[in-house]
Amino acid sequence: MNWVATIILLTVAFLAVYFETTFNELRRLLGVQIDLLPSLMVYAGLSYGLGVVVVLAVCGGLWFDSLSANPLGVSVLPLFLAGFAIQRYRGLILRDQIFAQWVLGRVTSAMVPALTVVLLI
Numbered sequence: 269m270n271w272v273a274t275i276i277l278l279t280v281a282f283l284a285v286y287f288e289t290t291f292n293e294l295r296r297l298l299g300v301q302i303d304l305l306p307s308l309m310v311y312a313g314l315s316y317g318l319g320v321v322v323v324l325a326v327c328g329g330l331w332f333d334s335l336s337a338n339p340l341g342v343s344v345l346p347l348f349l350a351g352f353a354i355q356r357y358r359g360l361i362l363r364d365q366i367f368a369q370w371v372l373g374r375v376t377s378a379m380v381p382a383l384t385v386v387l388l389i
Contacts (some may be wrong), residue, residue, distance in 0.1 A: 274320050281308050281328045289335040305332060306376040309347050313354030314363045314372075321351035338384070346383035350376045 284304035295301050305328045312324045329344030354361070354372060362368040 274316070274323070277308070277312060277316070277320065277324060278327055281305065281324055282331055284308060285328065285331040285335060289332075303377060303381065305329075305343075305347060306350060306380045307373045309351040309380075310354055310369065310372045310376050313351040314358050314361070314369070316355075318352070318355055321355050322348065325351055338388070342387050343380075343384055345387065346380045349383065350380055 288302055288304055308328065309321070309324065312321050325348035326344055329347050330341065332338070332343050333340045354376070361372065
């Protein structure tokens with residue numbers, strides 16, 4: 269495991285959470301909040317091992333929950349499940365294909381908020 273790459277990934281996750289919770293101009297322009305953590309979970313699931321996926325899910329979920337109205341820790345499980353599923357079956361996924369990455373990002377970006385809502389209910 270390359271620790272420098274892991275630290276860079278966590279830094280990008282922190283900056284992504286900060287960007288999506290601080291800058292409201294993009295939200296006002298599009299009418300929806302852009303969630304960047306699911307796409308990072310897709311990247312981590314395709315590129316790294318399970319340890320990095322767990323660390324990214326825990327840190328990213330806690331960072332996101334601390335800056336949003338969510339209860340602390342509710343985003344961790346959906347992010348982990350998305351990253352775990354992708355990491356588990358990455359041998360079956362065409363991870364070199366841009367279209368496959370795009371579809372995985374779309375599905376994950378829809379699944380993570382839906383699972384978060386289910387946990388909130």
